[in-house]
Amino acid sequence: MKVYFHLNLGGFSNCYIVVNEKTSEAIIIDPGKITEEIISRIEDNHLKLVAVLITHNHGSHAGGLHTLRKIYSPKILAADWEVAGENTTVISGDGTVRLAKMIVRYMSVPGHTSDSVVYQIGNILFTGDILSAGEIGSTNSSYSEYILKSNIEKKIFSQQDNVILMPGHGPPTTLGAVKAFTADFQKMIQSPQNDRIRN
Amino acid sequence: MKICMAQRTFISANRFFDIYFFTAFPANHDYIVSFFTTFYYNKNMFTQNKCLVHYCRNLAISTFDEDGNLTDDKNYCLDHIPDPGKFKADIYKYISEHDKIVGLNACGLLFSNIDLSNKKFYGCTFTNCTFNNISSSNVILRMCIFDFAIFNDCSFIKSNSLFTSFSGATFTHTLFTSSDIIQSNFNGIKAYQSSFDDSDLFNSRFIASTLIDTSFRNCNLKKSLFYDSKRTNVSFKMSNTREALFTPEGKTAIEQDLSFGNSIVDGDRL
Numbered sequence: 001m002k003v004y005f006h007l008n009l010g011g012f013s014n015c016y017i018v019v020n021e022k023t024s025e026a027i028i029i030d031p032g033k034i035t036e037e038i039i040s041r042i043e044d045n046h047l048k049l050v051a052v053l054i055t056h057n058h059g060s061h062a063g064g065l066h067t068l069r070k071i072y073s074p075k076i077l078a079a080d081w082e083v084a085g086e087n088t089t090v091i092s093g094d095g096t097v098r099l100a101k102m103i104v105r106y107m108s109v110p111g112h113t114s115d116s117v118v119y120q121i122g123n124i125l126f127t128g129d130i131l132s133a134g135e136i137g138s139t140n141s142s143y144s145e146y147i148l149k150s151n152i153e154k155k156i157f158s159q160q161d162n163v164i165l166m167p168g169h170g171p172p173t174t175l176g177a178v179k180a181f182t183a184d185f186q187k188m189i190q191s192p193q194n195d196r197i198r199n
Numbered sequence: 200m201k202i203c204m205a206q207r208t209f210i211s212a213n214r215f216f217d218i219y220f221f222t223a224f225p226a227n228h229d230y231i232v233s234f235f236t237t238f239y240y241n242k243n244m245f246t247q248n249k250c251l252v253h254y255c256r257n258l259a260i261s262t263f264d265e266d267g268n269l270t271d272d273k274n275y276c277l278d279h280i281p282d283p284g285k286f287k288a289d290i291y292k293y294i295s296e297h298d299k300i301v302g303l304n305a306c307g308l309l310f311s312n313i314d315l316s317n318k319k320f321y322g323c324t325f326t327n328c329t330f331n332n333i334s335s336s337n338v339i340l341r342m343c344i345f346d347f348a349i350f351n352d353c354s355f356i357k358s359n360s361l362f363t364s365f366s367g368a369t370f371t372h373t374l375f376t377s378s379d380i381i382q383s384n385f386n387g388i389k390a391y392q393s394s395f396d397d398s399d400l401f402n403s404r405f406i407a408s409t410l411i412d413t414s415f416r417n418c419n420l421k422k423s424l425f426y427d428s429k430r431t432n433v434s435f436k437m438s439n440t441r442e443a444l445f446t447p448e449g450k451t452a453i454e455q456d457l458s459f460g461n462s463i464v465d466g467d468r469l
Contacts, residue, residue, distance in 0.1 A: 003322075005342065005362050007382065012402065012422070133366065134386040134406030134426065135447075162258055162326070164344070171384035171404060174326075174346050177366035181387035181407040183427050 001102065001122055003166070004041065008032035011060025013168050018102070018121055019047060025100035028074070029053045029119060029126045030168055031064035039071065051099045053106075054078035055128025056113045061168055075099070079108060079115035091117065094155070107155045111148020112137030118156065124164045125175075131156060132167035133177070136184045149184070250276035258326065261304045263289050269302060277307040294318070 004017040013032040019025070026047040031038075042049055049072045054062045057080040065076065065084060076084045077091055077099075091097075094107045105120040112129045116137070119126040129137040131152055139145040161176030179185065250257045257276035264270050267289075280286055290305050295313070303323040310328060315335035324344045333353040340360040347367040354374045364384040373393040380395070382402040390413045399419040407427045414434040420443035428445075 003342070133364070133384045133404050134424065160256065170402060171364060171382045172342065172344075172362055173364050173366055173384050173386065174344060177346050177364065177384070177386060180367060183407060 003124065005166075006035075006038055008035075008060065008064075010063060011169075013060040014166065014170075015064070016126060016166055017041065018100070019045070020100045020102055023101045024048060025050045027051045027053060027100050027102075027104070027121075028068070030055055030061040030128065031068055032060045032062070034064035034067040049074045051075040051077060053104070053119050053126070054080075054083050054117075055119070055126065055130075055168060056080070056116045057083050058113065058129070061128060077106070079117045109148070109151045109155060111139055111144050111151060123162070124166055125156065125159075126166050127156070128168040131165065131178065132170045133165070133173035134182055135170075136182065153185075250274075250279055252276075252279045255279055258304060258306045258324065260286055260306060260308070261290065261293075261302075262286075263293065267293065267296070269293070 002019040002021060004019065006015040006017070007013075008015050010033045013030060015031055015033075015038070016029040017038070018027045018029065024045070024047050026042060026049050028038075028049065028051075031052060041047075049068075052065060052068060052074045054065070054077065056062075057078065062078070062083055068074065069076075069084065069087070075089055076087055077089050077097070078084070079091055081088055081090050091106055092108060094105075096103055096105045098104070102121055107118045107120070109116050109118050109130045116128055116130050118128065118130060130148060131137065136145075136148060136152065139148055156175070157179060159175060161174065161179070163175045165173045165175060165178060167173070249255070250259050252275060255276055255278070257278060259274040259276055260280065262270050262274045274280070274286075277283055277286075287308060290303070290308060291310075291313070293303070294300060294315070298317060299319045299321070300323055301321045303320070305328060306324060306326045308325075308328050309331070310333060311331040313333060315333060315338050317337050318335070319339040319341075320343050321341045322343065325348055326344055326346045327348060328345070329349045329351075330353050331351045333350070333355075335354060336356045336358070338355055338358040340358065340363045342361075343363045345363065345365045345368055348365070348369075350368060350370045350373045352372045353370075355378060356374055356376050358375065358378040358380070360378065360380045360383050362382050363380075365388060366384050367387045368385075368389075370388060370390040370393045373390070375398055376394050376396045378395070378398045380398055380400050380403055383400075384404055385408055386404050386406040387408060388405065389409045390411065392412045394414045395418055396414055396416045397418070398415075400415070400423045401419055402422045404424045405428050406424055408425070408429070410428060410430045410433045412432045413430075414436075415438050416434055417437040418435070418439075420435070420438050420440060423443045425443060425445045426447050
């Protein structure tokens with residue numbers, strides 16, 4: 001497995017291309033903006049784009065989908081039907097799917113948006129906007145924040161510390177570092193609300 | 200708008216890496232940075248095998264075949280490996296013999312008095328490593344993990360780091376001067392008498408870091424985050440601190456000060 005990283009100028013979001021070298025198949029995660037370079041990388045390496053994974057339906061993460069669909073016919077996975085209409089394979093809850101001969105695990109982690117999904121391929125978590133280095137995703141209300149934190153603790157923090165996080169914005173990190181240096185979780189550990197979250 | 204820096208580097212003729220980097224400065228000193236980066240790897244990345252000892256949670260270090268090439272075979276961690284000296288020697292030899300190192304796992308190793316100048320590291324893991332007296336320049340780091348590493352008396356002058364994590368690392372007398380450290384993770388670091396002078400720290404994060412006698416003079420701090428950082432005698436002279444974020448959005452400096460103690464511009468010399 002190879003991971004190619006692209007920084008989209010629109011919204012400074014991260015777009016990832018995950019490639020299975022053995023089959024020359026590729027998956028794009030969060031195509032915020034499709035540039036000529038991304039297309040040429042796929043074409044120059046003779047890759048077959050089999051799927052596009054959307055972590056949530058925001059412009060900086062799904063804005064390039066329209067361009068991409070004009071060129072390729074990939075399977076589109078998202079938790080929001082509006083991402084690509086009837087061409088969307090709507091996923092919900094948690095599960096696994098086999099794409100590009102790789103096992104892709106998806107976990108629904110609402111809070112930042114109702115359709116936020118985290119994808120896991122191998123040792124790497126593609127977290128979108130729900131969790132980045134030192135920050136959790138923005139939310140609209142304290143209830144959403146509570147939901148987001150409890151979901152993160154239940155589904156993300158239950159994994160091992162050496163898991164690598166590739167967020168939708170900002171630099172990469174590891175789960176151990178996020179646990180240690182994210183102020184939101186430090187405060188949560190100290191707050192009485194934490195008991196409710198744990199229970 | 201005036202283009203003040205345009206850098207286009209082709210590291211390798213066989214398309215392993217190319218980077219386009221353009222920075223434009225409008226008249227009001229607002230930086231607009233735009234770049235596009237692509238990496239090419241010829242080995243699997245982040246194939247982080249766990250130690251073969253069933254109860255051990257450490258990462259295994261890399262193994263090599265008979266020709267000295269990296270393999271993805273499972274192995275033990277540094278604590279449980281039967282002959283640690285041999286594997287350490289193999290890793291040191293591999294680094295010294297190769298200019299481009301891809302997917303190396305060297306967790307927990309000690310690196311002393313070696314020269315990493317002009318080396319290129321792609322997708323390597325150096326978690327919990329100790330680097331003593333490393334003298335290097337023009338090092339290229341891409342998607343590397345240096346979490347909880349210790350750097351003593353190291354010099355990474357004119358290094359080029361992109362999408363790399365140094366989270367939880369400790370830097371003592373370490374120089375990153377004149378470097379491009381784009382979108383890198385320095386959360387939770389402890390830096391003592393270190394320098395990032397004349398560096399581009401675009402979109403890098405120093406959240407919850409402890410910075411003592413450390414300088415960020417003449418740096419590009421656009422979109423860099425210093426939330427909850429404890430800074431003592433830190434200099435940001437000539438840097439665009441207005442474009443960096445020192446408190447989380449929606450919080451005032453006073454609110455943060457109440458929440459996290461005296462972490463606000465404590466001893467900073469702006």
